Structures are given as structure tokens and as C-alpha cells.
Amino acid sequence: MISSIIADMVENKDRAHHDMGGLPAGPVDRGEHEAAFWEKRVDAIMMLLSDKQRRLLRVDELRRGIESLGPDAYDKLGYYERWIASITGILVEKGVLTQKEIDARIVQLRSRREAKP
């Protein structure tokens, strides 16, 4: 029984989208760019939520969230866009934030920004 389950796993050539080691790909673009301030903030949100004091989110959970974005979103979003999408999803799952309050705050932020002279 167990051996057939393992055999199926080994047989299964389908791999998850993020699991890209060994696949053909192009030359490495070595361009350097420093993280934008908003990207550092996303990183800091993750650092704070996962620190010893809070332990609200673990790196494994962040990855699980990123890996379940779906291939299209995974490729289309920037690195920290994937992070904040994952972080938000997990915070909503855990009931730390609600989708409703997040949506409402985005509307507020947009109008605040557009109202700036």
C-alpha cells in the first residue's frame, strides 16, 4: 500500500509551478535594483508578524500562500506583490483582518491619495 503510494509520487511528473529547479530557462538578468520603500515595508510586515513576540505567521505559511496563487498570478506579480497577496490571504484566513475592512481601507487610501493637491 505505502509502496504503491510512493511509486505514484515518483511517477508523477507534474510539478507545482514554483518548483522550477532544473527546468530550461534563459540567461540570468544580473541587473541590480534596490528594493523600493513599499517593498521594504512588506518585508518588514512579514518580519514583525513572524517574530518571536508575535508568531502570527510563519515562513512556511508565507510560501504556502505564494505557491497557491496560481501560475498566472505567480508569473504576473512582482516578488513583493506575491508576498503581500499571500500575507493578506493568511491574515484573513486567521481572522486577524477581514476582507471587508481591507477593501474599505483601500478605497479610503485611493481617495485620500487622489484628493492630494
Next chain:
Amino acid sequence: MSEHPHDHGHPHAAIEQTEPQGHYQYLADAVRELLIEKGVFTADEMRRAIEAMDARTPAQGARVVARAWVDPAYKARLLADGTAAVEELGIDMGPTKLVVVENTPNVHNVIVCTLCSCYPRMLLGLPPAWYKSRNYRSRTVIEPRAVLTEFGTRLPDDVDVRVHDSTADMRYLVLPMRPEGTGHMSEDELATLVTRDTMIGVAQVPSPS
């Protein structure tokens, strides 16, 4: 990138001060504000986290490498238990384990994270964009020599190339070879030779002469 037509009858200078902001930046702002309002963390903790992030640079890793070059006993401890050895220098790996791999005349090591972007950020700061790219992640494990050549690193055929795939819990650091002609240099001087790329393993430390 303009989000509205240009015939709206007011001067443009004011608008151009506001950079276009994408949906995910709004999302990030919303989440940050709400977490602060709910007391999950404070604005001050946020500021300090970013300061700490900016303070983590490859200079930390370089300090570790230079110490290992001048102190054989430290080097032995570093290779035996990376996490504990960097802690001696005041570097906290947090919840992750550090494994240090040594380059020798016969072995060259390079690190990658095929699944995401795991990186020894406590020692090197935030990873460069290329480390997180599909092309680096995909190819380094299957054709490392070709990838290294793109970084200008050509290794003799008789040198073994070892690729280390990092995980969320375990991070690697390459201990590069100390170059020739550095016998007279102090530990601090040696540290200035050690770059980020030499500790990822895509480059070697050139001789200073």
C-alpha cells in the same frame, strides 16, 4: 502610465509629484495601517524593522569570512556549526539554521533557492533580484557552470561544482578562498575584499594585487 486623459484642464506639475501606485501597494498600505490600528505592531516597531533591514548588509558576512581566514579554530567551528559560530560575532540567525560550505582548490560551492528565495539575509541583507529570478532558480541546479560563466566565473574542469538548494529553515553561506598575496593584510582589510557574490558563490575573491 497616465491613469487619466490629458485634456482635463489643470497643470501637470502637481500630479507628477504623485507617483502612480499599483493595487498591491494600496493593499500593502491598507494591511500595514490596519495592523497598526489593531495593535498587532506599532509604527515605531515598523520603523525599527526597516532600520534593522537596512543595517543588514554583506559586510556582516564579510566579517565572518575574514575571521575564518585569520583564525583556523574559528573556521573549524564555523564549518561545524554555522549558526553558533556567527552568533559568537553577534549575528542572530533567528529561527533558521546556517550551514557554511568551504571553497577549496578542488571544490567550488554555489547557493540557490529553487523553490523561492531563501537566502542568508542575516549575513547578506536582502537577496538581489537575480537570485529570485526564474532563470537563476531553474538553471543553477542543472547547468551551474553555464550560470557561473554568465557571472564571469570560469572554473577549471577538474574543480567540482557543488550546488546547495536552500530551504525556509536552512540557509547556506559560501566561505570563499582567501586569495594569494593577502598574507600581510589585517582582518578588517581582508573583510573589504569579500563581496556578496563571493559568498553566494557566483564569484571568487580576486587577488588584491
